[in-house]
Amino acid sequence: MNTIERILALLDNKGIQQKELANELGFNETNISEWKAGRNKSYKKYIYQIAEYLDTPVAYLMCETDDPTPPNKKKPEPGEPGSGMAYRRGSNAINENTRSGDPERDALIAEVYKIITSIDDIEILKDLSDYSDYLVSRRKRNK
Numbered sequence: 001m002n003t004i005e006r007i008l009a010l011l012d013n014k015g016i017q018q019k020e021l022a023n024e025l026g027f028n029e030t031n032i033s034e035w036k037a038g039r040n041k042s043y044k045k046y047i048y049q050i051a052e053y054l055d056t057p058v059a060y061l062m063c064e065t066d067d068p069t070p071p072n073k074k075k076p077e078p079g080e081p082g083s084g085m086a087y088r089r090g091s092n093a094i095n096e097n098t099r100s101g102d103p104e105r106d107a108l109i110a111e112v113y114k115i116i117t118s119i120d121d122i123e124i125l126k127d128l129s130d131y132s133d134y135l136v137s138r139r140k141r142n143k
Contacts, residue, residue: 004043006068056068116128
């Protein structure tokens with residue numbers, strides 16, 4: 001199955017009309033017809049929204065995995081975020097149960113955690129990690 005076939009199969013399995021998907025995500029229903037005919041690949045710019053709407057990983061839609069189970073439905077492995085055990089990198093730990101006592105900081109950490117754990121694309125996660133490392137080193141130099 002290719003990406004379009006997977007999108008259409010999920011729509012069918014969930015009883016969602018193509019028009020409903022188009023309306024919900026803000027594109028024209030004719031786009032889907034063009035995708036099916038192979039005349040247009042604009043679905044790629046909507047792939048994250050489509051995956052979220054269909055509650056499936058981007059990797060499944062892009063044929064990188066055959067598992068359509070959404071990441072938040074999978075049981076995390078020990079040491080992964082959401083397992084109740086901290087994910088460790090160096091001496092730092094990020095844990096959804098971590099509380100600092102500062103409500104603003106805790107809310108920010110929870111929001112960032114939610115965003116990061118929803119990302120399926122490994123390259124994006126690597127870029128975010130590199131950028132985070134850069135910011136930390138820059139701020140350490142400025143102190």
